[in-house]
Amino acid sequence: MSTIRIRTAINQNNAAVSMIGSARYNEAICMLKASMRQFQKELRSHAANDNVHSEPCATAIHHLILQSATTSLLDRGDGSNDEAGFLYDQAVFIPQRVSLERHIATHVVSSIQIFNLALALQLKANATKADSRLRDSCLRNAMSIYRLVMMLNGSNGLLSMIVLNNVGLIHRACKNHDRASECFSRLLAIWMVSPVCAKYLEGMIHNALGWYDTSALPAAAA
Numbered sequence: 001m002s003t004i005r006i007r008t009a010i011n012q013n014n015a016a017v018s019m020i021g022s023a024r025y026n027e028a029i030c031m032l033k034a035s036m037r038q039f040q041k042e043l044r045s046h047a048a049n050d051n052v053h054s055e056p057c058a059t060a061i062h063h064l065i066l067q068s069a070t071t072s073l074l075d076r077g078d079g080s081n082d083e084a085g086f087l088y089d090q091a092v093f094i095p096q097r098v099s100l101e102r103h104i105a106t107h108v109v110s111s112i113q114i115f116n117l118a119l120a121l122q123l124k125a126n127a128t129k130a131d132s133r134l135r136d137s138c139l140r141n142a143m144s145i146y147r148l149v150m151m152l153n154g155s156n157g158l159l160s161m162i163v164l165n166n167v168g169l170i171h172r173a174c175k176n177h178d179r180a181s182e183c184f185s186r187l188l189a190i191w192m193v194s195p196v197c198a199k200y201l202e203g204m205i206h207n208a209l210g211w212y213d214t215s216a217l218p219a220a221a222a
Contacts, residue, residue, distance in 0.1 A: 006105050009035055010094045013113050017068075017091040020116065025124035028091075032117040036110065054153075060100060060108045061092075062158050068093045085169045085210075086203025088162045089123060091116045111152050115159065118145035122166060139170050157194040161187050165204040172211070184208035 012035035019028035068090055092112045100108055125138035146163045153159050168183030188208050191201065 003102075005038075006100070006109060007096070009038075009109050009113065010096060010098075013092075013094055013109065013116060014096075016113075016116055016120070017093045020091040020120050020123065023123075023127065025120050025127065028120045029117060029124070032113050032120065036113055036117070056101065057104050057107045057111070058153065058157075058159075060098075060104060061111060061153065064092055064094060064098070064108075064112065065158055065162070067095070084126075085172065085207045086165070087122070087126070087169055088165055088204065089119065091119055107152070111149060111159075114145060114152070115149050115163070118142045118149060118163075119166070121145065122170065136174075139174065143167055143170055157190050161190050161194070161201070161204060164190070165207055168207065168211070180211060184211045 012031055016028040016031040070090055092115060094112060121138045121142035125135045128135040146167050149163050150160065164183045164187040168180050171180035171183060184207065187204060191205060
């Protein structure tokens with residue numbers, strides 16, 4: 001991908017991040033879809049090559065996630081005030097001056113755009129109260145796109161934990177208890193061997209442990 005195309009994609013991503021931050025989810029979704037459509041061949045290439053350059057890509061994405069974490073996200077990081085569970089709702093911003101090697105830039109930028117698209121769909125679903133069909137459609141689409149994020153970035157501990165947390169919440173909202181349990185189990189497994197230390201991880205671990213406290217323990221005998 002050319003340097004100009006990468007910079008254009010970064011600009012489009014960051015415009016979508018701003019839209020997500022102001023709850024303009026439809027605009028963000030359209031922006032990200034249009035941007036991704038322009039380099040879908042590169043996306044297919046990365047999918048086919050299964051985590052090519054995984055370590056440098058994971059490191060770059062990890063740092064961009066940490067840099068994007070907002071004060072409000074950190075303030076509610078323990079998850080104690082979220083009845084529906086702690087949702088990681090911070091879209092990932094890419095600074096224009098970010099230093100990305102040419103051979104990993106396509107993977108990093110496209111992966112972040114895909115994550116932001118899934119997040120925008122999930123937030124749109126959460127904001128949709130009156131139309132249950134639209135809400136369910138958005139949640140299904142978000143799950144499908146989160147799966148693509150995992151396929152491209154399975155080695156990225158922090159991104160994987162965020163995706164598993166958010167998908168677990170979708171399954172919980174849809175009463176898919178077995179799949180929610182699977183997501184939270186995988187989240188805990190990654191967390192136990194992860195060097196990542198961030199306050200908002202408390203919210204995700206609160207979700208996972210809370211799930212087992214209330215849903216996954218054996219029922220008392222009658």
